[in-house]
Amino acid sequence: MVRDGRRRWLRRALLVPYAWLLLFFLAPFLIILKISVADPVVALPPFTALFDWAASGWDRIQATFDNYLFLFQDRYYATIYLSSIKTAAISTFLCLLIGYPMAYFIARQPPHRRGLLLLGIILPFWISFLLRVYAWIGLLNTNGVINNLLQWLGLIDQPLSLIYNDFAVYIGIVYSYLPFMILPLYANLERLDSSLLEAAADLGARRWRTFVDVTLPLSRPGIIAGSLLVFIPAIGEFIIPALLGGSDTLMIGRALWDEFFINRDWPVASAVSVVLLMILVLPMMWFQKVQGREVEDSR
Amino acid sequence: MKKRGTGLLTIAAFGYAFLYVPILSVVVYSFNDSRLVTLWGGFSLRWYKSLLENEEILGAALLSLQIAVVSATVATVFGTIAGLALHRIGRFRGRTLLTGMITSPLVMPEIITGISLLFLFITLSDWIGWPGARGAVTITIAHITFSMAYVAVVVRSRLAGSDESLEEAAMDLGGRPLRVFFDITVPTIAPAMISGWLLAFTLSLDDVVIASFVSGPGATTLPMLIFSKVKLGVTPDINALATVIIALVSVGVVAAALLIRRKT
Missing domain, CATH: 1.20.5 (Single alpha-helices involved in coiled-coils or other helix-helix interfaces)
Incomplete structure (x- = not known):
């Protein structure tokens, strides 16, 4: 009876954030869906008045899937989507390659030392993302720190072109998202039952064998969670390709920005967004599934 | 045994160096007297002095701080309510929708959040004349929307490990719902609310992409200003x-x- 009172209070309070999310999260999403099937017109806002639709009837829809047809027929967009996926996949793999040994190293330290080592991973995450990407401009520039150092050491005569290309984008993504890889991996490796490792060792398994046969399979949820946490945001990344990438760096986030601000073709930009979301739905659902299982395991 | 230990140690040391060398290089070069960023011209504090005199940067920083404080506070309230409701109210109409709406912003590409919110603001001002001009208010709304998702996640994970029997006891002893809430529930989830607030505050202070879409000509936040400057090097x-x-x-x-x- 009394408890019902509190629930009622919570229910009432919930209406405010609920309405907020309906208005500022769901409604914008529906609008973008609608605009993606609108005709572009040269005006501000540069799309046909969507809400005349209801009046003009559904017969207009057929004509307006043009924006999607355009995306599928235009080689440019197919290339950009594929290249974004490739960039995100390679960066994720590099993150895993660096992040796994680091997470393993921290998890194997005595507990009193782990806190400090973890703090060292988390601290860069709290420092502005933008400024951390910016820091790489100073390092990679033609007359930046790395080129100066190599020239001073006499290893190179001409400065290397390290920035404004795909290489710099990979470095930027790996650098920015490394903590997202390490933290779930650490959370997983830290829980690893060490008696299993001891059993394997007692049975005469070599260290490497134990790692491949016991540790690696057991850390699979951590690997998947960490990889998805890097992969999903990396696909739609804008700041890193904009600051470190070259003019030939193809990333969907940047193409979307240009379509929106430079070409001002809002219906095509909306269609590009919707297709990007469809690409992301699978990894997102996978992530939610893995997370759900993790929560249950830790209970 | 020893060999493996040093191998791991080397990789870990390399990893930490990778994380901190870029940050340290920015710090070192900020004390460089030379205007050419590449040459070391001796120690100097002149850039700090010019920073203090730069009203454009100071103004943008103030605006960003205001937006961050307001949006983090509102997001903490909303996110806490949503997190509590999802944990405490077993079944209610629209639960699935709420779960979807509160977790999606976590994985939604910023650029899509930005575009879709801009469309909403344009549509709304067409319909009801609000918001007339985009700026600090629209940025704050956008930041509340994505930050409350982070707060809700943090609060929910705290509640998952908490014990409800204290609250039930208080209720059984005749505590009023609001009283029980502020005396027992809030202290229990306070650490989660604080870290949620800090997370929301940081995310707001860091956002370039969403703010660029939903802002108007009058309002430039600090990250927007930094971004436009560093695009040139x-x-x-x-x-x-x-x-x-x-x-x-x-x-x-x-x-x-x-x-x-x-x-x-």
Whole structure:
């Protein structure tokens, strides 16, 4: 009876954030869906008045899937989507390659030392993302720190072109998202039952064998969670390709920005967004599934 | 045994160097006297001085701080209510929708959040004349929307490990719902609310993409200003600004870590 009172209070309070999310999260999403099937017109806002639709009837829809047809027929967009996926996949793999040994190293330290080592991973995450990407401009520039150092050491005569290309984008993504890889991996490796490792060792398994046969399979949820946490945001990344990438760096986030601000073709930009979301739905659902299982395991 | 240990240690050391060398290089070069960012012209504080005199940067910083404080506070309230409701109210109409709406912003590409919110604001001002001009208010709304998702996640994970029997006892003893809420529930989830607030505050202070879409000509936040400056390359006064921010964040994070350690 009394408890019902509190629930009622919570229910009432919930209406405010609920309405907020309906208005500022769901409604914008529906609008973008609608605009993606609108005709572009040269005006501000540069799309046909969507809400005349209801009046003009559904017969207009057929004509307006043009924006999607355009995306599928235009080689440019197919290339950009594929290249974004490739960039995100390679960066994720590099993150895993660096992040796994680091997470393993921290998890194997005595507990009193782990806190400090973890703090060292988390601290860069709290420092502005933008400024951390910016820091790489100073390092990679033609007359930046790395080129100066190599020239001073006499290893190179001409400065290397390290920035404004795909290489710099990979470095930027790996650098920015490394903590997202390490933290779930650490959370997983830290829980690893060490008696299993001891059993394997007692049975005469070599260290490497134990790692491949016991540790690696057991850390699979951590690997998947960490990889998805890097992969999903990396696909739609804008700041890193904009600051470190070259003019030939193809990333969907940047193409979307240009379509929106430079070409001002809002219906095509909306269609590009919707297709990007469809690409992301699978990894997102996978992530939610893995997370759900993790929560249950830790209970 | 020893061999494996040193191998791991080397990789870990390399990893930490990778994380910190870029940050340290910005800090070092912020004290460089030379206007050319590449040459070392001796120690100087001139960029800090020019930073203090730069009203454009100071104004943008003030605007960003205001937006961050307001949006983090509102997001903490909303996110806490949503997190509590999802944990405490077993079944209610629209639960699935709420779960979807509160977790999606976590994985939604910023650029899509930005575009879709801009469309909403344009549509709304067409329909009801609000918001007339986009600026601080629209940025704040956008930041509340994505930050409350983070707060809700943090609060929910705290509640997952909490014990409800205290509240039930208080209720059985005749405590009024609101009283029980503020005396028992809030202290239980306070650590989660604080870290949620800090997370929301940081995310707001860091956002370039969403703000660029939903802002108008009048309002430029600090990250928007930094972004437009560094697109053209390295500038010494941004080095100084970055160093100030790095110092503030580091002190804050280390202090928070020490505080948590003392408590446990």
